[in-house]
Amino acid sequence: MTDPDTLPITEGERPERDAARTIWLERFGDLDVLHLQDRPVPQPVDDEVLVRVRAASINPVDWKIAAGQYPPKPADQLPFALGRDLAGTIEAVGTRAHNMLSHGDRVFAFIGQDRGAQSDYVVVRATELVAMPGNMDFESAAAIPLAAMTAWQGLLVHGGLQAGQRVLIHGAAGGVGHLAVQIARWKGATVFATAGTDDLDYVRSIGADTVIDYKNERFEDVATELDLVFDTQGGETQARSFGCIRPGGCLVSTLEPDEQAAAEHGVRVPPRWHAEPNAAQLGEIAKLLEAGTLRVEVARSFPIEEFDAAYRFARDGHPRGKVVLTLD
Known part of the structure; x- marks a missing residue:
């Protein structure tokens, strides 16, 4: 006999599309290996929900996955859809999600690596999604989850940032960096930040105490005796950062940390990590967005049909903030 709790249901209206552009x-x-294809609309079971995606953001991990440079997505998992964060409306719910969500609710989410968010319809687990802040549109909300969760988990979970500490954030005008600056400021840290010449005033405006023009200044001459460095760049930038950190301090990298250099400088580095979906943490971020404490910068949005131009702009254009695909 089939377990009724695992049967998919379609509470609400029929999906607007017969197939999901993906x-x-x-x-x-x-x-050029990326394609827009029509795929079957998935069905939710148990505590899953089907989300009609209105916007999905592009992140560096997407083009790294496409290039085969992201180890958690090996070739034996091909083919698959891309994208990790989205904003949209509830289209249908599984049998165990009735008490939590209903058709038409506006939600945003950071989803697992087993699904792709850049699609008209995505199945999202209840442990991944949160109600959208009422003061946000879909494009802004879609730009938040992965970048904000990376900043939150990097600074607070892996870095243990506390009020009164000194933190340096590299790439502070980027998708992760501009949210990391604001989270660190909210936490009560003294924030040093690196950015390009054109972005200095912007980074100051979102809460950095000291902004360093990485093209014309040496950050290690300005940011010293740091408790934490949040590294989004790797390479030479990471190598030079170790000398800025006090003994016993910490460097958290979104890339591969140099454990040998860290040991030589008496600096702690968490092992390689990847941001993970966490609805409780995303809920805290939603509260900061609702209060206006945190705001996201959308550099540009593209309709999904122009995904190639969107990906190239995100990868090569050095945008301030996030690039978003719209699916309405």
Whole structure:
């Protein structure tokens, strides 16, 4: 006998589309390997919900996955859809989600690696999604989850940032960096930040105490005796950062940390980590967005049909903030 709790249901209206337009990857390579394909609309079971995606953001991990440079997505998992964060409306719910959500609710989410968010319809687990802040539109909300969760988990979970500490945030005008500056400021830290010449005033405006023009200044001459460095750049930037950190301090990298250099400088580095979906943490971020304490910068949005231009702009254009795909 079939377990009734695992049967998919479609509470609410019939999906607006018979198929889901999806950014689809069948082989690794440059951006020309990405295609927009019609895929079957998935069905939710148990505590899952089907979300009609209104906007989904592009993150560096997306083009790294496409190039085969992201170890958690090996070739034996091909083909698959891309994208990790989205904003949209509840279209249908599984049998165990009735008491939590209903058709038409506006939600945003950071989803697991087993699904792709850049699609008209995505199945989202109840442990991944949160109600959208009432003061946000879909494009802004879609730009939040992965970047904000990376900043939150990097600074607060892995870095243990506390009020009164000194933190340096690299790439402070980028998608993760501009949210990291605001979270660190909210936490009560003294914030040093690196940015390009054109972004200095912007980074000051979102709460950095000291902004360093990485093209014309050496950050290690300005940011010293740090408790924490949040590294989004790797390479030479990471190598030079160790000398800025006090003994016993910490460097958290979104890339591969140099454990040998850390040991030589008496600095703690968490092992390689990846941001993980966490609805409780995303809920805290939603409260900060609702209060206006945190705000997201959308550099530009593109309709999903222009995904190739969107990906190239996100990868090569050095945008301030996030790039978003719209699916209405």
